[in-house]
Amino acid sequence: MYGYDMKSGQNDAKAPESRPGAVHGAPTELLDLLIEQVVDYAIFVIDRDGRIASWNAGAQRIKGYSADEIIGQPYGVFFTEEDRRAGKPREILAQARREGRYEEEGWRVRKDGQRFWASIIVTALKDATGELKGFAKITRDLTEQRRVDEVARRAAEERAARQQAELDERDVRRSRDQLDVILRSIAEGVTAQRPDGTLVYANEAAAQLCGFSSAEEMLAAPRSQILSAFEIAHEDGRPFPAEQLPGRRALAGETSTAVVRFRSKRTGEQRWSTVSAAPVLDGDGRVDLSVSVFRDVTERRDTEAAWQFLARVGEALGSSLDVPATLAQVTDLAVPRIADWCGVELLDSHDRLEQLAVAHVDPEKRELAKQWRRRWPPRPESAPYRVVRSGAPQLVPEITDEMLEKGVPDPCERNMLRDLGLRSVMIVPLIVGQKPFGVISFATAESGRRYGPQDLILAMEIARRAALAVENARAFTEARMAIQTRDNFLAIASHELRTPLSGLTMLLTSLVRMADTRLAQLGPQVLKDRLLKSERQARQLARLVDRLLDVSRLSTRDIQLERERTDLAEIVRDVLSRFEDTIAEAGSEVSLNIQGPTEGVWDRSRIDQVITNLVGNALKYGAGAPITISVGSGWTGQVRLTVRDGGPGIAPENHERIFSQYERAASDEYAGMGLGLWLVRRIVTAHGGTVTVDSVPDKGAAFTVILPLNLGAAT
Amino acid sequence: MSDYILVVEDDRDLREILGEALELEGYDVVCVEHGAAALRHLETGARPCVILLDLMMPVMDGWTFQRAIQSDQSLARIPIVVMTAAGGSRAETIQSDATLHKPLEIGDVVDAVQGYCPCREH
Numbered sequence: 001m002y003g004y005d006m007k008s009g010q011n012d013a014k015a016p017e018s019r020p021g022a023v024h025g026a027p028t029e030l031l032d033l034l035i036e037q038v039v040d041y042a043i044f045v046i047d048r049d050g051r052i053a054s055w056n057a058g059a060q061r062i063k064g065y066s067a068d069e070i071i072g073q074p075y076g077v078f079f080t081e082e083d084r085r086a087g088k089p090r091e092i093l094a095q096a097r098r099e100g101r102y103e104e105e106g107w108r109v110r111k112d113g114q115r116f117w118a119s120i121i122v123t124a125l126k127d128a129t130g131e132l133k134g135f136a137k138i139t140r141d142l143t144e145q146r147r148v149d150e151v152a153r154r155a156a157e158e159r160a161a162r163q164q165a166e167l168d169e170r171d172v173r174r175s176r177d178q179l180d181v182i183l184r185s186i187a188e189g190v191t192a193q194r195p196d197g198t199l200v201y202a203n204e205a206a207a208q209l210c211g212f213s214s215a216e217e218m219l220a221a222p223r224s225q226i227l228s229a230f231e232i233a234h235e236d237g238r239p240f241p242a243e244q245l246p247g248r249r250a251l252a253g254e255t256s257t258a259v260v261r262f263r264s265k266r267t268g269e270q271r272w273s274t275v276s277a278a279p280v281l282d283g284d285g286r287v288d289l290s291v292s293v294f295r296d297v298t299e300r301r302d303t304e305a306a307w308q309f310l311a312r313v314g315e316a317l318g319s320s321l322d323v324p325a326t327l328a329q330v331t332d333l334a335v336p337r338i339a340d341w342c343g344v345e346l347l348d349s350h351d352r353l354e355q356l357a358v359a360h361v362d363p364e365k366r367e368l369a370k371q372w373r374r375r376w377p378p379r380p381e382s383a384p385y386r387v388v389r390s391g392a393p394q395l396v397p398e399i400t401d402e403m404l405e406k407g408v409p410d411p412c413e414r415n416m417l418r419d420l421g422l423r424s425v426m427i428v429p430l431i432v433g434q435k436p437f438g439v440i441s442f443a444t445a446e447s448g449r450r451y452g453p454q455d456l457i458l459a460m461e462i463a464r465r466a467a468l469a470v471e472n473a474r475a476f477t478e479a480r481m482a483i484q485t486r487d488n489f490l491a492i493a494s495h496e497l498r499t500p501l502s503g504l505t506m507l508l509t510s511l512v513r514m515a516d517t518r519l520a521q522l523g524p525q526v527l528k529d530r531l532l533k534s535e536r537q538a539r540q541l542a543r544l545v546d547r548l549l550d551v552s553r554l555s556t557r558d559i560q561l562e563r564e565r566t567d568l569a570e571i572v573r574d575v576l577s578r579f580e581d582t583i584a585e586a587g588s589e590v591s592l593n594i595q596g597p598t599e600g601v602w603d604r605s606r607i608d609q610v611i612t613n614l615v616g617n618a619l620k621y622g623a624g625a626p627i628t629i630s631v632g633s634g635w636t637g638q639v640r641l642t643v644r645d646g647g648p649g650i651a652p653e654n655h656e657r658i659f660s661q662y663e664r665a666a667s668d669e670y671a672g673m674g675l676g677l678w679l680v681r682r683i684v685t686a687h688g689g690t691v692t693v694d695s696v697p698d699k700g701a702a703f704t705v706i707l708p709l710n711l712g713a714a715t
Numbered sequence: 716m717s718d719y720i721l722v723v724e725d726d727r728d729l730r731e732i733l734g735e736a737l738e739l740e741g742y743d744v745v746c747v748e749h750g751a752a753a754l755r756h757l758e759t760g761a762r763p764c765v766i767l768l769d770l771m772m773p774v775m776d777g778w779t780f781q782r783a784i785q786s787d788q789s790l791a792r793i794p795i796v797v798m799t800a801a802g803g804s805r806a807e808t809i810q811s812d813a814t815l816h817k818p819l820e821i822g823d824v825v826d827a828v829q830g831y832c833p834c835r836e837h
Contacts, residue, residue: 495771498800498817503729505818510736513821522739530735537728585727620773 042139045125046075048132050093062118062141064111075137078108080115096122096135105142116143189273189294192280195251195287197223209273209294211264230262235272237261246277250290253279259297269450271298299454306458309337313462317469321476328357330440330466335359338458339442340449341369341422344466345384346430346438353378353388353439368420376413383407383427388436393428393463395456421445426456428463432471440466496544504537551675559686561603563710568598568607568639569631575611576629579619586623588646590615595632598639600709606683607707610691613676614643614703622647622700637709638689644702650695658693680705718833719743721763723753723780724798725772733767736821742832749773750780757790765794765831767824770809781809796827 035043035056042059044052052075055067063070063078070077076089083089083106096102101123108118119140125133180203183190189206193199202210202218210226212218218226232240242248246256255278263270273294280289316329327344334342343358355373360366378384387394396403399422408414425443429436440463444451507530514522576583576590583590618627625646634640650658659681677691680703684691688708695701720742724730727748734744745763747753749772770777777797784790797809800817813827 495800495817499726499729501818502798502800503726503732506729506732506736506821506824509821510739514739533728533732537732540728 040140042137042141044137046093046122046135046137048134050074050076050089053134059139062110062116062139063108069111078139080107080109083107092122093135096124097132100124108139116141117146118142187296189292189296191247191292191294193247193251193290193292195290199223199226200289205296206294209262209271209296211266229265231265233261233263235259235261246275247290247292250277250279250292251287253281253287255279267448267450271296272301273297302454305337306461309333309458310461310465313465317465321473323470323473324356326469326473327440327466328359330462331357331359334442334462336361336447338455340445340447341365341420341441341443343369343373343441344430344438345378345388345441347388347436353384356438365420368416372413372416372420376410376416383425384439384441387427387429387439391429391431391434391436393426393456393460395451395453396425397450397452399423399425423448424451426451426459428456428459430463430467430470432467432474437467437470493544493548497541500537500540500544504534504541507534507537547675551679554679554682559603559606559682561606561686563601563603565599566602566604566607568600568602568641568707569594571604571608572611572629572631572641575608575615578612579615582616582619586619588619588622588624589626591626591628593628593630593632595630597633598631599711600639600707601711602687602707603683606686610680610683610705611641611643613680614641614705617676617703618643618645618647621645625700634706637711639707639709641705641707642702644700646700649697649699650693650701651697655693655695659691719745719763720828720832721753721756721766722746723748723750723766723772723777724769725749726769733819733824737824737828740821740825742828750775750777750783753780754783757784762789763793764833765796765812765828767796767798767815767828768811770797770799778809781811785810794831796824 038056038058039061040058041056042062043056044059045054047053052070052073055065055071059070060066065073074089076084079089092102092104101121103119103121105117105119107115108120109115119142121138123136123138125136127133183203184205186203187205189209190201190203191199191206192201199219202215204215207213207215207218210218211229212221227242232242232245234240240258240260244258245260246258249256255276257274257276259272260275261270261272274297275292275294277290277292279287280291282288312333313330316333317326320326320329327346331342331344341358341360344356345353346356348354355370358366358369358373360369383394383396386392401418404414404417408417423444425441427439427441430438430440440459442451442455442459511527511530572592572594576592615627615629622645627646628642628644630640630642630644632640659677681691684705684707688710689706691703691705693701693703720737722730722733722737722744724733724746725748730746730748734746737744745756745761747756750768751774753766753768754775768777768780775783777799781795784793794812795810796813796815797811798815798817798819812831815823815827
């Protein structure tokens with residue numbers, strides 16, 4: 001220890017024994033040695049004036065001064081310039097004097113001017129009377145500790161920051177996951193692209209739209225591969241330049257929307273999308289990302305197009321009642337909207353499918369298809385027949401070469417079909433009520449389009465409407481014919497009724513006109529004659545009314561036959577006797593030939609009607625010419641009746657027509673209701689027989705009735 | 716021109732009744748059963764003062780008959796009164812001086828013919 005005596009405050013280290021209460025001998029020395037040699041602490045004494053009075057090894061180490069240099073110097077040299085100016089050295093000592101001690105941590109300065117962080121304790125040294133002798137000061141250099149603390153603090157701060165960052169990142173990740181879930185679950189495709197074209201995000205919907213199996217696959221794919229897989233076009237089919245796509249325009253800072261048609265070069269499938277894109281800007285206002293949203297509007301477009309198409313089909317079908325023309329129009333409408341090929345085949349009267357119409361955009365191909373059908377009509381086991389037989393539609397999404405090999409036995413036909421390049425086909429039945437009557441076939445070739453279940457639904461709807469139109473046309477024709485028939489009936493009936501009515505009225509009115517003046521002149525004979533004629537007219541009227549009622553009944557329901565054992569020859573004789581006057585008036589010679597048994601079981605009055613009509617017609621049309629009636633057994637179990645006249649005859653094209661209701665052999669020239677032969681056929685058919693005509697114009701006509709005898713059914 | 720009426724009607728009863736009724740009214744009448752018979756009658760040089768013509772008749776109907784006499788100047792001047800049971804439109808397609816609708820009233824028939832034909836003295 002250098003200099004200062006701690007007890008006396010004297011600068012004399014050689015009076016240890018005089019110190020009262022001091023540790024004896026060695027301990028005091030040891031204490032001095034301790035103080036002297038401690039290197040971790042600067043321990044020294046400051047006198048009452050604030051000058052340094054002692055120094056130890058620790059002080060020298062920490063502060064850098066040797067004892068010689070520093071003892072007697074004011075202790076303020078250890079303070080920083082600012083502290084000194086602020087009077088801190090004095091202040092500290094004042095406080096220690098007042099309170100006994102002062103403690104702080106603060107910046108101090110070493111001899112070389114270097115600052116260090118110190119922990120100091122200043123203790124006031126007082127004697128037994130309480131008089132201040134000086135101050136003890138212990139300084140510890142905390143620089144290292146502070147550095148260590150600083151490192152620890154920084155480490156703690158970093159740790160905390162890292163934790164915060166982790167928390168933040170978790171939040172971000174959670175938000176991102178949520179966003180991802182949202183983007184995954186929406187139907188819209190979403191992509192994000194960097195200005196250099198790199199794709200940084202794509203959701204599953206986007207991947208699907210672009211023909212990838214997953215978003216990962218799409219993100220991994222080279223950029224060029226994504227767009228080059230498609231032909232891109234406007235709605236109207238014009239090519240869509242890639243640089244005008246909304247995504248590209250967004251990279252230039254524009255927000256835009258467009259409807260784009262993507263047609264896969266690989267599958268030929270085409271889809272429509274509404275594409276919207278917007279730029280995402282960074283802090284400096286530069287485009288960082290281009291975000292595109294694709295909404296697949298294919299289904300909506302297809303539905304709209306389908307409805308538009310169906311509306312046009314409806315219009316076309318409604319515009320005409322000519323069935324073949326109408327169906328041909330449907331095929332023309334279907335190409336190229338829903339098919340590259342469209343054909344209609346209808347069953348003919350022999351249940352064979354007959355090509356009615358075929359359409360293709362290219363007339364040459366249309367010819368080719370016609371040739372194909374002419375040369376190879378559909379085989380009974382082929383798809384069109386299966387569809388028309390079962391009524392179940394057929395969809396072949398993809399026609400493979402294997403199918404052709406298996407389904408088309410003729411190699412020439414196979415080659416032709418290969419030339420046509422058919423790719424996908426739908427065959428749907430045309431059905432009215434229960435029974436299909438034809439098929440409509442839709443096929444694709446050049447467009448490469450594949451039909452799916454949606455297309456089949458549309459095709460069936462087209463077929464349904466077409467079939468309905470056919471049914472309407474048929475119903476309309478029938479209704480028109482029914483109206484025509486009714487009008488004919490009314491015209492003929494009124495004509496027929498008016499003639500006897502005229503006679504009757506005329507007779508009666510002329511009698512009335514005569515009654516006052518000249519009745520006496522005429523005499524009872526004339527009067528009776530007029531009255532008899534009146535009666536005949538009235539009977540004629542009644543007969544006509546009966547016939548009309550009979551015909552009207554038979555038009556709507558089956559004939560009820562009252563069968564009994566009857567001789568046909570006998571009925572013929574009865575009829576001829578009733579016609580006696582008429583025969584005489586017509587001037588025709590009537591001959592009757594009867595051969596063999598002519599008995600059968602028939603409705604007598606109905607058979608009478610048959611013969612009356614046939615003989616009446618012969619007399620009407622063949623007046624003046626001979627009439628031959630033959631009755632005889634024909635084939636076993638049959639009887640044959642032929643009435644032959646020498647009238648004008650009937651042209652072959654009318655042989656069937658004359659048996660229709662309200663048809664006459666020569667319309668208008670001969671009065672009559674045109675019901676006779678219709679009634680004849682109805683009655684004969686009801687008996688299980690037939691009636692035919694054999695005639696050439698100007699050579700007369702022969703009507704032949706063949707009736708089964710039905711003897712077993714005798715009552 | 717002679718002073719008789721030519722009746723062309725295919726229905727025998729009506730033909731007779733009409734003839735007798737007109738005779739009772741004081742007219743001379745010739746009756747034939749269809750257009751062809753009427754033409755044959757006119758070919759003999761006979762010229763009625765009026766023709767009462769039915770339309771729907773066998774062999775030759777009223778329309779054909781009318782066209783036939785229109786082509787002959789001497790016959791074209793004979794007045795024609797059409798008697799028709801046809802409903803409306805078809806009867807209008809024939810050129811005639813008057814049209815009577817069946818059922819006929821003798822009064823109407825007399826009204827129609829009396830302007831063309833003199834009545835016999837009773």
